Amino acid sequence: MSATLSYIEKNSFIHRMTGTTKLLFFLIWSIAAMMTYDTRVLVGMFVTGVILFVLSGLKWREVRFAVLFMAALIAINLIGIYLFSPEQGVRIYGTRHELVHLFWRYSIVAEQLFYMFNFMMKYLAVIPIALLFIMATNPSEFAASLNKIGVSYRVGYAVAIALRYIPDVQRDYHEISQAQQARGVDLSRKDKTFERLKNSAAILFPLVLSSLQRIEVISNAMELRGFGKQKKRTWIMEKPFVARDYAAVAFAVLALGISVGFMIHNGGRYFNPFV
């Protein structure tokens, strides 16, 4: 099991799509999910997302850690909503069906449960697609796809270089932290928070310095090989747009259309089963 998400080489039709397609799909899909609170649309998107995930050949164990981590975040988010506005659903749907009264201002209300369920579905509708985007997009194509949708290639490349250097910086961090532990820097939970914060500076200071050195070398190497010479650049890893890519983007637009269509039909962002 790996704790971090990264590209895994596989051969599915999703992997064969261009990075730009997957980026566009992810963006349009996210907008569609963010706009609506309609349960029917969100459940539909979630199911579609899961199907696409299965079709991509990615395995549950490859994403288990990340999904559990996100599940924890969503849970915290939902608890927060309930604590701070336990009657939000009542305001939205205009009715109040109290199931159980707990204490003080907290009750279990059907409208609130429904609102929170929809809120959760918004995340669930996006997560499979986000995972697909991260794990089925070759990082080599990443800069090219950003560039293709209009982001400056300098920015795109900066992101790509950062991805390229994450393992190196991780390794540096590991080595530095070991050497500093040998000098008595304690990073275990035994010390007080402030001490631990102070101690992590003993690792960050050399890490920042060695990273700055890396940056100097890489930027020299890039300039010496003509980076930034012209307004445009070509990409050796860029794949041509084919029918499958157009189809995928059209599909995402369709999802957005359905989402908007239901909003117009409902006369708002919410689907209200209570009236």
Add this chain to the structure above:
Amino acid sequence: MRETLISFENYTFQYRSQAEPTIHDINLQIHKGERVIIVGPSGCGKSTLAHCLNGLNPFSYPGKSTGTLTICGVEAAQASIFELSRYVGTVLQDTDGQFIGMTVLEDIAFSMENDCVAQDEMKRRTKEEAAKVGLLDKLPAAPHELSGGQKQRVSMAGVLVNRVPILLFDEPLANLDPAAGREAMELIDDLQKVNGSTVVIIEHRLEDAMHRNADRIILMEEGRIVSDTTPTALFLSDRLSLAGIREPLYITALKYAGVKLTEEIHPERMEDMVLSDAAKAQVCKWFENQAGPMEKAVPEQMLSVEELSFGYTEEKENLSEISFTVSQGEMVSIVGKNGAGKSTLAKLLCGFVTQKNGSITLKGRDLSEDTIKERAGYIGYVMQNPNQMISKPMIYDEVAMSLRLKGMSEEEVEKRVFETLKICGLYPFRSWPVSALSYGQKKRVTIASILVQEPEMLILDEPTAGQDFRHYTEIMEFLKELNESGITVLMITHDMHLMLEYTERSLVFADGRMIADTTPARLFSDPELLKRASLKVTSLYELALRCGLDPEAYIEKFIQYDRQVRNE
């Protein structure tokens, strides 16, 4: 007369941040198809000169120049770094840092992408260049899947793809092991023959850089060119030793034997050398006059490693069944290819990782229960790059850090820190900031920050990597003094001079196993073992063979004699 591609005329360059010019009054012509090596001690200005050639000066490092520098007919002062990159292709020293792409394919294509070359042509030309440097089967590989030598070849392909007339190598040997270094020089030679390029190599390891000869050697000192001549003429003069550059070993050996060097001998390369019978007899006579190796008392056993195994993952073992002992006061080199398990061994000894099987005992006490912190009290670890260790802006605080973390009283801390700074020759700098120090001095600070914990044993990772002869000597003499004061020293190294000159024993690693525990003299007379350790035979070995002597005995005597000479 051949076409002149590079021409410096009364050229001076001063960085904006410096009060004085770094290079003065440079007059230098380099012609088409030539191979020129630029040598000089650290800080002599050879890197500045290189940066002026490729445009990093003043594009990335601002400064101003006087005089003229013309490259392929273009006035460098008026050209941009991009324009110069059409004529000068630069391969930097840091094999890993200059790898830009995610894969070999992308890295080679990088400059074509910037030139907006169409994709089909890029693919074709990338394959072509990858084939030339022997990496066609590595195109989809990521940098961490490649060795240092392979990464450097990717960089070479990445500049060759531009069809530049001039290739500039900035210390190409500094980050490579000796075997990979030799391959690099051979590849440069082959590529130059095929493409007819002009090659400029900045390097202080002269003997290795001369492996395939050169047309000229430019010697720089204090920002000026002090010698611009053929290798033969330079080796016959005493300019190299005056400038603090190490002479090739065979030249030193011949000088020890009293052989007179002349132009007829062809001293530029061991292979080209014409040794008369009289000269060979002189070498043999010197050999016979040397006393045999001195027997040493066997000191007390210090560290004992038994059947040690370790793997970062369940499936693969990175180290298997390692057993050796180290005695009190020894100085031992740990050698072998990158990835052979040397660093893993150091991590196991320091307790950074825990062994799967086997044991580590220090003075009869099993260390396996000790934490990293506790082990640091007996075994100190010094990383290769001092910038990765230094975490305080002031020297005093840096050295005091571990004591303060132990909760020692401030008077006690001061006493111990001052003592350590004195041992390390840093006492005069005690109130200085670390940033004001040279690389070698920073290295000392890191060693001091470990010594202050009073370990009985020091492990150093590549203590001399990238250092010129003067800094090398400075660091190693310091370590020798520490060693003589009773501290046991283990060094992970690729540096053959270090092994020969400073260690009595070498532990050789290959593919996670220890394949030899031997003396440097025996190691360097065993070509098969050297190959497995990614080292190479020295010219001493070849000289001994040419003179009909036993290489091991000859190397042994040479080392012993050389140590005496150095100690005088």
